[in-house]
Amino acid sequence: MVEYGTNRGALTLSGSIENILVGILYHEESSIVQVNGCDVLSQLATDEGCRDRIVASNGIQVLMKTQASFLLDADVQAASFRFMAQLATNHREICRQ
Numbered sequence: 001m002v003e004y005g006t007n008r009g010a011l012t013l014s015g016s017i018e019n020i021l022v023g024i025l026y027h028e029e030s031s032i033v034q035v036n037g038c039d040v041l042s043q044l045a046t047d048e049g050c051r052d053r054i055v056a057s058n059g060i061q062v063l064m065k066t067q068a069s070f071l072l073d074a075d076v077q078a079a080s081f082r083f084m085a086q087l088a089t090n091h092r093e094i095c096r097q
Contacts, residue, residue: 017044017053021062031076034066038079045086054087 020037027033041059044050054060063080070076 017041017050017059018057021054021057021059024062024066028065028069031070031073034070034073034076035079038063038066038076038083042079042083042086045083051087060087 020040024034024037041054045054063083066076067080070080
């Protein structure tokens with residue numbers, strides 16, 4: 001098990017971010033996967049390298065698809081907004097794209 005908070009760089013290099021994004025897309029009908037995926041990505045987004053990788057891996061597009069697919073699911077919307085807020089707070093240049 002990867003120790004929380006200390007190995008985010010290793011997670012980035014191992015392709016974990018891409019795997020999470022693919023999982024979110026593959027399980028597009030599962031609100032549980034959407035919530036958990038957004039929550040994990042939100043935590044990873046506290047690290048600059050992870051933020052860059054999330055953005056480069058089309059994480060914003062995946063997030064927007066999740067939000068559009070679950071318009072009436074408050075849990076998914078809350079998780080996706082937490083993820084978006086984490087990205088925007090710590091990666092302000094993406095807000096200008």
